[in-house]
Amino acid sequence: MKDDGKKKRIGVFVCHCGVNIAGVVDVEKVAELLKDYPGVEFSTDYVYMCSEPGQQLVLDKIKEDKLDSVIIAACSPTLHEKTFQSAAELAGLNPHQVEIANIREQDSWVHPDRDKATVKAVKIVKSMVEKAIQNEDLEPIKVGVFKKALVIGGGVTGLQAAMDIADQGYEVIVVEKEPSVGGKMIQLSETFPTLDCSQCILTPKMVEVTRHPKIKLMTYSEVESISGFVGNFKVRIKKKPRFVDEDKCKLCNECADVCPQIVPDEYNMGLSFRKAIYMPFPQAVPGTYTLDMESCLGTLPIRCGKCKDVCDAQAIDYDMKEEIIEEEVGAVVVATGYDLYDMKALGEYGGENYEDVLNGLEFERILSASGPTGGKVQRPSDGKVPKNVVFIQCAGSRDPENHNSYCSKICCMYTAKHAMLYKHRVHDGNAIVFYIDVRTGGKNFDEFYQRATDDESILYLRGKVSKIFKEGNKMIVWGVDTLTGQKVEVEADMVVLAMAMTKADGVPELMKKLKISIDGNGWLAEAHPKLRPVESLNQGFYLAGAALGPKDIPEAVAQASAAAAKVGALFAKDELMHAPTIVPVIEELCSGCGICVSMCPYGARTLNAVRKVIEVNEVLCEGCGACAAACPAGAAQQLNQSDSQIFSMVKAILRG
Amino acid sequence: MRIREHKKPFGFEKPSRPHGKIIIIDERCKGCGFCVEYCPQDVLELSERFNKKGYHPPEAVNDHACVNCGFCRMICPEFAIYTVEDEPVIG
Structure with missing residues (x-):
């Protein structure tokens, strides 16, 4: 460890959180008991640590007592770890020297007995002190940003998000699986509460999107896979063959007139019929016919060819193949609808x-x-x-x-x-x-x-x-x-x-590929239901519209604009900071067994076949620790979460 | 999303579609079964009867479903089957 021989000066700050913690845990006693714990330089309690004066207290004490590590005993780190890291940074302390001891969710909220809860709080704080003793200063890993966004879904939400991102000056790709954009909204007659015609308000938006110089529209396409990390995603998009050249098609309908295959019309919910070669609805964007191969009599090895025979524009090409298009993007907006x-x-x-x-x-x-x-x-x-x-x-x-x-x-x-x-x-x-x-x-x-x-x-x-x-x-x-x-x-x-x-068809499968969590009903899960409603926990993915749960048009549109604003904020930076709490390899210990490669959900680890060691892509590593737990040799040690730190924490808890 | 199929929405039948009359020249057939295999509408089946060469020529068992696509004519190696445009039919 870096701090060998040098004793750490640790500050402990115990939060009352009003009565949330202090109602059950004797916070004064916790602060008092910690004063004499080895490594602790200073210990106090305060009514609301996250308040401005609370943060100022931490800041002042870091400077005053020359603290080189602080423990905030308060709520879950998901809530305020960032808050206190920024405060510590202002005082000149490395943010990775800040540890949160969760004595609210894991203690006061779940235990009724004051004495026992207090003992548990002391144990939790002591274990974090043990961890902090071995914490090192870490510097964030810097990565560039690809300033182009991908929007999945061409309904009203996807289109609004695409427009808002493109209007900020960034390029956007919209991927829609149906032959036309428009989503469910284009099927509606009139919208509440104003009773204005749904198509009248949506079709101008659809046309606007096609005309926008920054937007590339890919209909009849699906996202096959996304790899990479925030700011640097590689997307594979499957473009299904339409068998009709969009630019040549003159919309004369002669192909549909002669087509012998009649199937229910999806746009009219099966209440009318369409041909195998069809235009979904008159205002479809892009304005072109599509040959639906599932309904067609077939083109291989023989074909009826009636549509091609009558097409004066020679727009029909039975030899079109499925294409895989690769794109690089920096952010993804998921608007897959319902x-x-x-x-x-x-x-x-x-x-x-x-x-x-x-x-x-x-x-x-x-x-x-x-x-x-x-x-x-x-x-x-x-x-x-x-x-x-x-x-x-x-x-x-x-x-x-x-x-x-x-x-x-x-x-x-x-x-x-x-x-x-x-x-x-x-x-x-x-x-x-x-x-x-x-x-x-x-x-x-x-x-x-x-x-x-x-x-x-x-x-x-x-x-x-x-x-x-x-x-x-x-x-x-x-x-x-x-x-x-x-x-x-x-x-x-x-x-x-x-x-x-x-939930929309195929969404759980797609979300599995994108590593976006979904809730029990199949709706996409936001990073925080109140404070981060359009973000995913998987960085670089933004969520909007009815894919998150039932909502009406204005709400979906508002979320689309919110997601677009988030993308804009991401693209405003030229460099992104990646958390440095990664899991590097101690090469001397690594035998190249490759177990960690199969455990890594982010594809961050690869086996160097020549040197027989694992190599880690620092920016892909999210620091989940799966590899560290799996490594039989202890060669995968997470920074600031090493085996030795975990053992000291366990010992501290068992000692009491 | 799965769409429910309404068989006769609002009392209307499906729009009419092309229909072919199937003509089989029994004596040319060598019973290869290509037409039966390639018919996308499953109109044809090999019959029980024999032609002069001793093969089973096809027969139309589901004549109504023929859409005059001409797959049978195109695939037949012996030019033994073809369709001619008939009156359009419904359903």
């Missing part, structure tokens, strides 16, 4: 066996002027105008026993919108809404709901629907009105379910 909960799971509402029981997006298409009925409300089974429509909220949401436990947040508002738009189109129709609660938190949201109940005379019944079944050409809805306690039976022509939002 999907609707599978209707098949809702057996009590008929699964998806009843044509006239629709999910929210299907009804959006029926309401939409660009939809299969041109905006006329008709029911799918026979095309008749439904006179009685039942709307059921929380279909698949807020039902921990059977479905999802969470609230899908937007359904209350969109059901009010659906019912309202239905009444606008069918004046003599009746709309009945079954709800558990109506949650209208948002700007002008409750006014919108009041308008639905008061002005539009939509009947709201508080209660759940237990069953829907078909009788003749009517749907019978059995529910209960919990306000009167009566059973309700409604003969409906059509039923619209406010389906739960759920």
